[in-house]
Amino acid sequence: MARTEKNGGGIVHDVLIVGGGPVGMGLAIELGQRGLRCAVVERYETIQPIPKGQNLTQRTMEHFHFWRAERELRAARTVPADYGIGGLTSYGTLLGGYHYDWLQRELVRPYYFTDNERLPQYATEAVLRRRAADLPTVDLLYDTVAEDLDQDADGVTLVVRDRLGSGRRTLRGRYLVGCDGSHSTIRDKAGLTQTKTDHDRLMVLLVFRSPDLHDLLARYPGKSFYNVLHPDLDGYWQFFGRVDLGNTWFFHAPVPPGTTHDSFDFAAYLHRAVGAEFKVAFEHIGFWDLRIAIADAYRTERVFIAGDAAHSHPPYGGYGVNTGFEDARNLGWKLAAVLQGWGGPALLNSYDAERRPVFASTARDFIEKAIDSDRLSTAEQKSSIGRRKSRPPDAARGERREGVARPEFPACGVGDFLRGFSLPFGRGFERDDSCRRSSRGC
Numbered sequence: 433m434a435r436t437e438k439n440g441g442g443i444v445h446d447v448l449i450v451g452g453g454p455v456g457m458g459l460a461i462e463l464g465q466r467g468l469r470c471a472v473v474e475r476y477e478t479i480q481p482i483p484k485g486q487n488l489t490q491r492t493m494e495h496f497h498f499w500r501a502e503r504e505l506r507a508a509r510t511v512p513a514d515y516g517i518g519g520l521t522s523y524g525t526l527l528g529g530y531h532y533d534w535l536q537r538e539l540v541r542p543y544y545f546t547d548n549e550r551l552p553q554y555a556t557e558a559v560l561r562r563r564a565a566d567l568p569t570v571d572l573l574y575d576t577v578a579e580d581l582d583q584d585a586d587g588v589t590l591v592v593r594d595r596l597g598s599g600r601r602t603l604r605g606r607y608l609v610g611c612d613g614s615h616s617t618i619r620d621k622a623g624l625t626q627t628k629t630d631h632d633r634l635m636v637l638l639v640f641r642s643p644d645l646h647d648l649l650a651r652y653p654g655k656s657f658y659n660v661l662h663p664d665l666d667g668y669w670q671f672f673g674r675v676d677l678g679n680t681w682f683f684h685a686p687v688p689p690g691t692t693h694d695s696f697d698f699a700a701y702l703h704r705a706v707g708a709e710f711k712v713a714f715e716h717i718g719f720w721d722l723r724i725a726i727a728d729a730y731r732t733e734r735v736f737i738a739g740d741a742a743h744s745h746p747p748y749g750g751y752g753v754n755t756g757f758e759d760a761r762n763l764g765w766k767l768a769a770v771l772q773g774w775g776g777p778a779l780l781n782s783y784d785a786e787r788r789p790v791f792a793s794t795a796r797d798f799i800e801k802a803i804d805s806d807r808l809s810t811a812e813q814k815s816s817i818g819r820r821k822s823r824p825p826d827a828a829r830g831e832r833r834e835g836v837a838r839p840e841f842p843a844c845g846v847g848d849f850l851r852g853f854s855l856p857f858g859r860g861f862e863r864d865d866s867c868r869r870s871s872r873g874c
């Protein structure tokens with residue numbers, strides 16, 4: 433049962449959660465279903481309309497099942513249930529003709545208790561908020577910003593302010609969990625440090641409407657996301673994802689450092705990646721730095737961090753939100769065990785011991801490897817094309833210049849196009865001497 437103690441007139445919560453994004457709300461549901469009294473401190477009452485984490489794994493859907501929110505989540509999908517949720521990788525341009533099926537998530541469906549799912553993160557967050565609001569021991573404090581914390585032997589005091597006013601007050605909890613995203617205030621105030629691997633890349637996130645693009649991609653039926661590899665991009669992806677079926681898309685890809693909303697032709701960049709012109713109406717243009725960051729510890733005394741506050745990485749593979757939900761599930765039952773007296777305090781140390789190595793492995797064994805192998809294969813492709821072009825075809829060996837079973841990258845590469853904006857690009861965008869025309873002339 434919820435423990436309600438008084439703290440100078442205020443409630444002592446079992447757990448204070450800072451951040452009501454997907455991970456904070458998941459944790460609140462986990463704790464609320466176990467009868468623990470918790471408060472979620474969230475800066476915004478309105479959910480940000482950016483699709484972000486779309487891929488929800490089978491394991492994540494198990495969490496939704498046990499959070500009694502699976503049916504509502506599946507009903508909130510924006511693409512019909514019988515449409516595919518796998519992807520495709522293409523070389524050169526999206527329509528260039530050289531492609532393979534990628535991350536065919538449909539194939540593993542029969543092996544899990546729950547099916548995987550795909551929907552925009554704002555739709556997922558809306559379902560979680562509604563479920564958390566149903567739980568009587570969960571207090572949702574919207575438009576409230578956490579500013580500082582202080583912990584002692586019995587609990588944690590959190591200083592919060594109204595986002596829309598200037599009033600400040602304190603909340604008291606036995607434990608506090610920072611689920612406040614990659615720029616976490618809680619991580620910093622608790623003195624938890626991070627190790628970062630910087631890829632020195634500025635990335636753009638575009639959300640746009642384009643029924644024309646849907647028509648152009650009719651040749652790839654049942655695909656929900658598309659990755660375009662180009663040797664000028666040094667292994668970094670140009671990634672298109674469907675937000676719904678037929679109209680809305682998101683796209684992320686490297687842009688030159690210093691790019692702003694006004695200094696770059698984003699429509700031309702999309703056309704270049706697709707290999708065709710089409711009408712585009714932008715809904716959102718944002719930027720993020722491509723880096724991997726992991727906290728050096730997920731706990732200090734009574735303060736924990738989870739989700740992007742503990743670890744963040746580029747959305748390669750779609751692990752971010754799924755890893756965060758697993759953090760919430762792992763930490764939730766352990767906090768309940770200790771608070772309800774059926775688990776010893778040492779149990780809480782196993783959260784860090786179990787969860788940090790999983791993220792470290794995801795970052796090292798999937799994300800870094802994916803970038804390295806794409807860098808290598810596009811570089812090999814580029815040099816083999818260069819070698820073949822520099823010597824005449826060997827007819828005795830059956831070689832022909834036309835119809836080779838290898839992708840030909842566009843004569844004027846993406847790097848050349850990007851340089852057309854007179855912004856210096858980071859490593860990997862060396863000039864291709866075979867193509868000295870200006871981007872505008874290609």
Ligand SMILES: Cc1cc2nc3c(=O)[nH]c(=O)nc-3n(C[C@H](O)[C@H](O)[C@H](O)COP(=O)(O)OP(=O)(O)OC[C@H]3O[C@@H](n4cnc5c(N)ncnc54)[C@H](O)[C@@H]3O)c2cc1C
Binds near residue numbers: 475483579612637
């Ligand atoms: C373009 C893009 C595509 C992505 N695709 C995928 C994908 O396919 N699959 C996947 O798994 N992941 C994906 N991700 C990553 C995913 O979006 C994140 O991992 C996920 O949002 C992390 O959830 P979180 O709750 O930990 O943090 P956040 O979503 O960042 O939520 C943090 C919350 O804390 C609140 N907050 C912050 N500071 C304070 C404060 N001081 N006081 C009060 N509230 C505060 C914020 O308002 C926010 O609501 C993608 C991300 C991007 C940018």
